[in-house]
Ligand SMILES: NC(=O)C1=CN([C@@H]2O[C@H](COP(=O)(O)OP(=O)(O)OC[C@H]3O[C@@H](n4cnc5c(N)ncnc54)[C@H](O)[C@@H]3O)[C@@H](O)[C@H]2O)C=CC1
């Protein structure tokens with residue numbers, strides 16, 4: 001009998017469904033990491049919310065684990081790459097708590113506008129400080145939404161109902177979709193400058209970490225109010241404290257903190273600061289939704305192999321799987337490469353299949369290319385929902401097949417079109433199984449991707465490679481493989497590209513140093 005552990009507090013519906021489906025279930029919320037590590041080997045499935053941290057250590061001890069189900073949206077408490085390495089499927093429930101979380105953000109905004117938490121405390125303390133708690137209307141005010149995905153769009157809808165004017169910043173929000181939502185799409189600086197209220201609804205990624213920091217507070221309209229019901233690391237808490245203390249902003253409400261549980265925090269006790277203990281998803285309705293969904297999805301997988309809302313596994317029939325498997329990896333790399341080097345709003349993605357791959361069922365491959373392309377920007381993207389997300393975001397997707405082989409016997413070429421022009425990434429399979437990137441824009445190259453990569457465009461001049469090697473060496477970063485390419489093969493003619501596989505991640509500090517090297521035009525750290 002398969003056995004599942006529910007490690008966080010969940011609606012009793014989850015255990016009920018597991019039992020009804022014939023899955024053995026233990027409920028042990030509140031375990032320490034050591035306790036979890038000691039017992040995890042017993043289980044085939046692990047169901048969590050945000051409290052349990054599924055670290056590489058836990059995964060290393062999870063000898064029988066096949067699936068992790070997140071009863072909620074954000075999976076930043078789960079080490080998905082490590083789970084993938086270990087063949088553990090990670091699933092979430094992308095929509096079950098979105099309305100509830102949007103409603104919490106609106107509640108936090110209203111709490112700030114009318115000083116409700118402080119007025120409540122003062123009134124119940126017997127003070128009757130009517131004149132101290134003068135508020136502001138939200139009617140006619142500007143709400144800036146950073147991250148206009150599922151939750152951000154629900155917040156926009158509710159804010160429009162409150163007669164607010166809504167601005168949205170999201171690299172994936174198209175002009176047409178913004179118009180449909182009744183909001184205005186802006187760049188981040190304009191959002192900071194014009195918003196009376198700002199609310200965050202992005203996942204926590206390398207791009208969004210610290211998105212509201214000192215520079216952002218400096219750009220904000222004096223007297224703005226900030227709400228964060230997404231993830232703690234999005235707001236720099238020290239900079240927020242300074243902005244509140246100096247009176248630069250009039251208030252802030254946080255549901256999420258850089259460190260949770262936040263039992264101590266420098267912000268506690270600050271005037272005009274409101275805090276809730278990660279309550280965004282905590283309503284009866286949302287908790288029943290996510291508990292049912294997670295238990296159904298995990299039972300399906302454990303009992304039948306059916307996959308829904310998996311973040312790290314494509315769903316495929318048993319017959320196609322072995323044929324498509326090596327191409328899946330290639331498709332993910334080609335898409336992931338383009339996604340990580342694309343910085344502005346995507347308009348089109350053209351996926352061309354040439355040679356052998358064009359004779360296969362390319363639908364799942366296109367889905368995996370799109371998944372790779374969109375994954376750097378959102379949490380809940382998988383091969384099943386990636387085409388839907390692309391459609392919703394007005395990204396035009398074209399699939400083209402050329403049966404005849406070109407330079408390679410098999411090739412996947414992805415061309416993405418953004419506001420700033422086109423980018424192309426092509427890849428092939430060596431020996432029918434090993435993915436290689438063979439062209440980036442007009443530059444031929446031959447690169448095997450590994451977990452940590454450095455992608456550098458530079459002026460093709462002597463001295464660059466030595467300087468790069470020294471900078472990495474000084475930072476204790478070992479170069480595993482080094483691939484170089486340039487548009488023409490007949491001597492230096494301007495630009496060149498280096499794809500460097502490194503054994504350690506390249507942090508921001510080292511990346512800044514590389515970007516400052518003579519001849520470097522742009523360096524980016526990529527992850528696969
Ligand atoms: N406080 C709580 O209890 C809860 C918090 N959450 C958090 O809310 C987040 C959002 O959830 P959903 O809307 O369902 O996710 P979603 O994936 O539908 O939307 C996220 C949006 O953020 C955008 N985005 C990504 N990078 C960005 C950037 N650098 N700048 C601006 N926008 C960017 C994406 O394009 C996407 O549209 C989740 O990732 C989760 O961390 C979710 C549920 C409950």
Ligand SMILES: O=C(O)C(=O)COP(=O)(O)O
Nearest residue numbers: 049050051072073074281
């Ligand atoms: O769904 C999410 O992303 C959340 O943050 C909800 O967290 P929770 O399940 O309430 O611990």
